[in-house]
Amino acid sequence: MKQMRSLLAALPDDDLTFLGSSPYVYHCHHFNLFHDQTVDDALGNEQAFAVKSRAAHEASWHLLADLVKSADAVTPAERLEIAAAALPWMGHGRLALLTEKHGGTARGEYLHYGFSWQEKYGSRVRRRHPADAFAAGWAAAATEVAYDLPPGSLRCREHACFACREAACTFEVEGGGDANLDTYVGKETFERFISPATVGQNEDTVRKIAAGLKDFVAGIESDERGLVQGFGVYVTRHLANYYDQTAYDTIHMIEREKPRVTEVIEELFGESGHVCVFYTCGGILASPEWEALVGPPENDPESIVVSCTAIARGLGFGHWSIAEMVPGERLVLQASSNYEAPFYRERYGKSEKPRCYFFANAARAFMQLAHKVDWQERPQLDDALYQSLFKSNLGWDLEMTRCQTRGDEVNEVVVTRRKA
Amino acid sequence: MSRPGGAERAEAFRLTPLVPDTGCGRSRHWACHIEGRPDVATLAGCLEANGLHRRCDHPALGVFRHSRGHEIAWVTATGRIQIRVDIEVPRSERPATAARLYRSLAGALASKQSARSNT
Numbered sequence: 001m002k003q004m005r006s007l008l009a010a011l012p013d014d015d016l017t018f019l020g021s022s023p024y025v026y027h028c029h030h031f032n033l034f035h036d037q038t039v040d041d042a043l044g045n046e047q048a049f050a051v052k053s054r055a056a057h058e059a060s061w062h063l064l065a066d067l068v069k070s071a072d073a074v075t076p077a078e079r080l081e082i083a084a085a086a087l088p089w090m091g092h093g094r095l096a097l098l099t100e101k102h103g104g105t106a107r108g109e110y111l112h113y114g115f116s117w118q119e120k121y122g123s124r125v126r127r128r129h130p131a132d133a134f135a136a137g138w139a140a141a142a143t144e145v146a147y148d149l150p151p152g153s154l155r156c157r158e159h160a161c162f163a164c165r166e167a168a169c170t171f172e173v174e175g176g177g178d179a180n181l182d183t184y185v186g187k188e189t190f191e192r193f194i195s196p197a198t199v200g201q202n203e204d205t206v207r208k209i210a211a212g213l214k215d216f217v218a219g220i221e222s223d224e225r226g227l228v229q230g231f232g233v234y235v236t237r238h239l240a241n242y243y244d245q246t247a248y249d250t251i252h253m254i255e256r257e258k259p260r261v262t263e264v265i266e267e268l269f270g271e272s273g274h275v276c277v278f279y280t281c282g283g284i285l286a287s288p289e290w291e292a293l294v295g296p297p298e299n300d301p302e303s304i305v306v307s308c309t310a311i312a313r314g315l316g317f318g319h320w321s322i323a324e325m326v327p328g329e330r331l332v333l334q335a336s337s338n339y340e341a342p343f344y345r346e347r348y349g350k351s352e353k354p355r356c357y358f359f360a361n362a363a364r365a366f367m368q369l370a371h372k373v374d375w376q377e378r379p380q381l382d383d384a385l386y387q388s389l390f391k392s393n394l395g396w397d398l399e400m401t402r403c404q405t406r407g408d409e410v411n412e413v414v415v416t417r418r419k420a
Numbered sequence: 421m422s423r424p425g426g427a428e429r430a431e432a433f434r435l436t437p438l439v440p441d442t443g444c445g446r447s448r449h450w451a452c453h454i455e456g457r458p459d460v461a462t463l464a465g466c467l468e469a470n471g472l473h474r475r476c477d478h479p480a481l482g483v484f485r486h487s488r489g490h491e492i493a494w495v496t497a498t499g500r501i502q503i504r505v506d507i508e509v510p511r512s513e514r515p516a517t518a519a520r521l522y523r524s525l526a527g528a529l530a531s532k533q534s535a536r537s538n539t
Contacts, residue, residue, distance in 0.1 A: 030444060119446075119507055216478070223489065232443050232493070232504055279444045286442040288493040288502045292481035296498075378442035378451075 001089040003071045003082060007063075008218070011190065013197045014337040015210065015313035015320075020066030021186035022059065023240040023339055024090075026217060026315040028233045029116035030279035031272055035243060036113060036133070038268040042250045042261075045129040049136075051253075053156060055245035056137025057179040061152075062186065063239065064138075064145040076101075076146040083142035087135070088226025091236040095135050099143040099173050103154060106139040108132060108169035110225040112236055114162040122163070130158035132169050134242060143173050152179035185241055185343045193345045194337035195409050200321025202302075206310045212293050213314025231287040233280060240316075244343035247357070252348070266357060273361030274368075274390045280315070281308045282369060282381045301327040301370035308366045309333070320359070328371065328417065333363040334402075335411040341404035354403035360413040364398045365390070367415050394418075433458050433529040438522045441502050447514040450503040452522060457499055458529070466528035467492060490521055501525075 009018040017024055040048040067086060068079045080097045087095050093110035108114070113131040121127070136156040144154055155177035160166040200206065220230045228235050247269050254265050284290050285297045285307060297304060302325055312320045318338035325331050340356045354360070368389050373379055395418045402412035436453045443449030454463070460482060464474055467484045472492060476483035482494040489506030503521050505514045 028444075123511065219476075221475070223485075225489075227507070229491070229504075232445070232449055232491075232502065234507065283444045288495045288500055289476075289481060289483070291498060291500060292478065292495045380440070380442060381444040382446070 001085050003067055004086055004089045006070055007066060009187065011187070011194075011337070013319070014190070014194055015197075015316065015318055016190055016194075016337055016339070017316035018187050019063055019237075019239075020070070021184075021188070022063040022066070023185070023187070023190065023316075024237050025240050025243075025317055025339055026230075026235045026280075027238050027243075027276065028235050028280045028283070029112065029120065031276040032113065032236060032238070033117055033120060034275045035246070035269075035272045036131070038265070038272065039246050039250050040129075041268065042254055042265045048250075049130065049133050049158075051249050052133030052242075052246050053136040053140070054179050055242050055249065056134040056239075057141045057152070057155075057177070058137075058181060058245065059239040059241035060138045061141040061145065061179070061181055062184055064141055068145055079146035080142060083138070083146065087138060088222050090238065091222055091226065091228030091234070092135065092138075092238075093226040095139060095171075097139060097142055097146075099139070099146070101147045101149070103143065103173040103175065106135075106156070106171040106173065108135050108162075108171070110227060111135045111162065111169050112227075114169055115227075116234060117163040118165075122165075126165070127161075127163045129164070130161035130169070131163040132158050132161060132171075135169065136171055137179075137242075139171050139173050140177060140179070151181035152177050155179075183347055185244070185346045189346045190337065190342045193342040193404060194318075195404075196336060197319045198321045198323075198334050198336045198410060200309075200323055200334065201325055202306045202322060205306055206313065206321070209294055209307065209310035210313035213311065216289065216293060217314065231284045231289045233283040233287075235280070240339035241343060243358075244340060245347070248344060248348065248355070251355075270357040270361035271390070273358045273363075274365040275386075276358070277308060277362050277365030277369060278386050278390065279381060281311045281366075282373070282379075284311055285369075285375065286378060286381065297375040299375055301325075301367075304370035304373075304375070305331060305366045308362075308369065312362065317359075317362075323412065330417070331363060331367050331415040333359075333366070333413050333415070335359055336409075338404075338411055341411060344405040350407050351403070351405040353406065354400035354411075355405040356400065356403050356411045356413075359411055360398055360400045363413045364394075364396045364415050367396045368394060371395075433462075435501070435522070435526045435529065438503070438519060443502075443504075445504070445507065446511055447518075448505045448507065450505070450515075450518040450522070452501045452503070454494070454499040454501060454529070457496075460496060463494060463529075466525065470524050470528050486521070490517070492521065492525065 140156040323332040402408035441449040441451035472484040491504040
């Protein structure tokens with residue numbers, strides 16, 4: 001889609017990518033489902049849907065406003081058409097917006113969350129609550145932008161969902177919204193809160209691989225269903241603010257209302273880092289694309305950590321670098337930029353404790369993939385292997401030693417071999 | 421792959437047996453190798469004749485897409501082939517779908533060679 005491509009922007013030295021001024025990253029459906037499930041587990045399905053759709057609304061509104069401005073789209077019909085075309089480009093499926101000034105309906109097909117939930121869990125679990133909160137927030141924001149309505153004035157509910165074995169996803173857009181568009185975390189926010197790019201071990205190799213990955217993923221197009229497949233993995237070009245707001249709003253609610261379970265929820269958001277590294281980094285390393293671009297992965301821990309660090313940069317996670325790597329013993333991973341800390345600082349101020357849950361746990365997962373997976377055997381990256389690696393055999397401790405959410409210069413995590 | 425002074429042998433482009441490949445999709449990824457390393461144009465011609473189009477133009481890699489969403493990825497340097505069955509195919513039908521794609525690729529390669537051998 002030409003309009004989306006015209007909005008592509010980056011802070012290239014910081015390995016951050018933007019659509020207009022909105023930060024975006026690549027994440028696969030395994031990560032996306034796990035992240036949303038964590039919000040559901042923490043808050044209950046109804047409240048979780050409200051938190052997720054509100055975060056989607058707030059993240060999407062700014063992107064949609066940038067889009068219609070850059071396209072000089074004047075009429076509501078033009079604007080709704082642009083919104084409908086943008087979602088498939090992001091790998092989120094198709095959403096027909098049948099809305100007018102005061103609301104209306106929307107109908108989705110192949111929507112990322114519902115469709116991929118059915119693929120991953122549908123044969124084993126019957127789902128009874130809708131999965132497409134992101135599309136709901138998108139529909140509300142798109143309608144506001146199309147009709148020049150006050151930002152945050154609408155809300156959207158999903159009445160039928162493919163994940164619940166219904167034929168399509170249907171939505172109702174109506175008044176009574178509560179999204180807050182006053183604070184926005186965009187490219188300028190990132191420039192205020194990130195630090196100059198650090199230089200780590202194997203920097204030249206990491207930089208070279210990351211550059212190749214960025215070129216490759218930039219060329220990937222969605223298919224006619226609005227699905228994006230890269231490296232054999234279904235991915236989304238997703239708005240980073242959605243992940244940040246859902247995670248941090250959820251954790252703050254838990255801290256206020258159920259403080260005794262805060263640590264559990266923080267661990268679950270951290271585990272999303274394991275899920276991402278296992279499925280996305282693992283899937284990329286095992287793919288023909290990686291073999292062609294970089295070479296087949298070797299059973300060499302340092303090489304796997306270098307590769308994973310480069311993948312993180314290539315997917316827009318920020319400027320991650322290896323400060324120290326002792327195979328079998330220790331990894332010190334730094335990030336002079338990532339997508340978690342700027343959002344936190346802008347929305348909530350300085351934190352008293354480290355809060356880059358995804359970054360920290362991804363580092364631990366790097367070490368697990370580097371030491372416990374036989375890459376030459378071409379492992380099946382399935383749930384059984386995930387459980388074996390990350391539930392019963394996780395041999396690494398981690399400590400977030402520095403964190404930009406706390407005001408530190410960089411984010412830093414130290415991963416050490418767990419003593420028997 | 422062209423050989424100066426003579427026709428290519430039929431077995432030059434033989435496919436190794438199809439086996440499950442690594443990946444995160446359930447029974448979606450299947451692997452084989454092409455023995456003999458055909459040139460890009462030869463393989464692309466075979467696949468396009470079978471209704472696939474090339475969607476990745478990287479010199480080290482061919483990714484070909486079927487009208488029904490399946491993909492065949494080919495690493496030119498190593499001959500690795502990954503057959504990716506589309507996500508909409510029910511899980512129980514994925515092995516058979518992969519086998520059909522494999523047979524059609526093998527058949528196309530064989531017919532290409534046969535045509536060359538006869539010239």
